[in-house]
Amino acid sequence: MQFDKKMLHRLFLLAAGCLVFAWILLDTARATVALKAVWGLISPFVVGAAIAFVFNVPMRAIERQLDGIRKPGLRRGLAILLTIAALVLVIMFVVELLAPQIQVTVAALTQQIPPFIERTAAKLMQMMDEHPELKDWLLEVTNLQSLEWTKILKDSLGFLGNQMTTVMGSAVNVIGNVTNGIVNTVISIVFAIYCLTRKEILARQGRRILYSLVPEKVTDEIIRILRLTNSTFSNFISGQCLEACILGCLFAVTMAIFKMPYVPLVSVIIAVTALVPVVGAFVGCVLGAFFILVDSPLQAVTFVAMFLILQQLENNLIYPRVVGTSIGLPGMWVLVAVSIGGELMGVGGMLVMIPLASVLYALAREFTDKRLAQRNIPEEKLQDQPPELQSRFKQNRERKKRRRLQKMKEEFLKKQQEKKSP
Secondary structure, three states: OOOOHHHHHHHHHHHHHHHHHHHHHHOHHHHHHHHHHHHHHHHHHHHHHHHHHHHHHHHHHHHHOOOOOOOHHHHHHHHHHHHHHHHHHHHHHHHHHHHHHHHHHHHHHHHHHHHHHHHHHHHHHHHHHHOHHHHHHHHHHOOHHHOOHHHHHHHHHHHHHHHHHHHHHHHHHHHHHHHHHHHHHHHHHHHHHHHHHOHHHHHHHHHHHHHHHOOHHHHHHHHHHHHHHHHHHHHHHHHHHHHHHHHHHHHHHHHHHOOOOOHHHHHHHHHHHOOOOOOHHHHHHHHHHHHHHHHOHHHHHHHHHHHHHHHHHHHHHHHHHHHHHHHOOOHHHHHHHHHHHHHHHHHHHHHHHHHHHHHHHHHHHHHHHHHHHHHOOOHHHHOOOOOOOOOHHHHHHHHHHHHHHHHHHHHHHHHHHHHHOO
16 A cells, blocks of 8 residues: 555544544543633634624625615725614614613512512411411521520621622622623624625635635535525524514514503514524513513413414414525424524524524435435335335235135135035
8 A cells, every 4th residue: 555645644634633532532621721712712703703694694785775886895884884873773773662661660560569578478477377386386496595696796797708708809800701701892893894894805715725725526515515504594594583573563563452561562572582593482472471460460361372372373374484485494493403502502502503404404405316316216216105115025925925815715615615516
């Protein structure tokens, strides 16, 4: 076996990969620290790239409307500014809509909680008067005369001193984390704007690097998969936002028909939480039912029933047509993707896993179709009710069965002839 430079290069990469993998297995603690340090360095740029990817969806639509501007740089900069302005306006609209409603709800809770506490205390006192043994047991357990007040005061002061030291240390850590978070946020936003401004140049540089390092056929397939991923994620983002707006408007109209309170607050909460696939709307239902419960328990029950009905309408009609068709993923696999993504990475995993599962689903379908074509599988065998596939074992069994029936028939005819003969 001859070893050329290409083979030696591959063997070196394989040996280096094995060493790194063995080091991760043998020294997991240091490997985890190293990975966290690396992630701390690259996380602002990863977040910035994700922000740029999300912003690119509305920016692309806005830029298409600015075709009259001849200068590409001016058109791109104006599209970025309009995208950021639109996002700020949406956030301001939501805050302006939610802030008064939240203030009214907090005021209502503030007025209703003290009477609730008084009623609860009265119920407890009445229960203790009706059950003297419970009162005696409580007095026995909480024997105030036997308590060592000096020791309790000393322990309390010591505990407060320790807690003050811990709080000071935590405050320093919180200030450091907040500062680090602000710096990372600024870096992410600046990097996102840079990516949006030079996205064609970055894509062209990435293709040049791939074609220079990876074989041409492999690079073609990688670029095709990346373009499919980009299209799928873009369709998912736009479809999810449209579906959330439709669901929020649907709840607003229905709640207005039934004359429920807090229509703007609850409808906006439903729309915002619906951005999280499948489970987000249920979180909005719980919050909406809680706010309505403060005003009217009966209407809260009606709201939950209305939510279940609208949720069925949304799952069966709106979501499959608005989001499901845009990503090409059946509803069953949407549920599986949401469950796995939520278990691995929380809410962010739910948002990422659905389009990722759609890409994997499309690639698996392409691979299956290609393999079926290569193996020349007849089309009739792939139908819902394919023709019966006869195996050799089954043919032999059917042949033996026919022989056995023929033999039984012959024996029956023979017995009939014997009965007829004198």
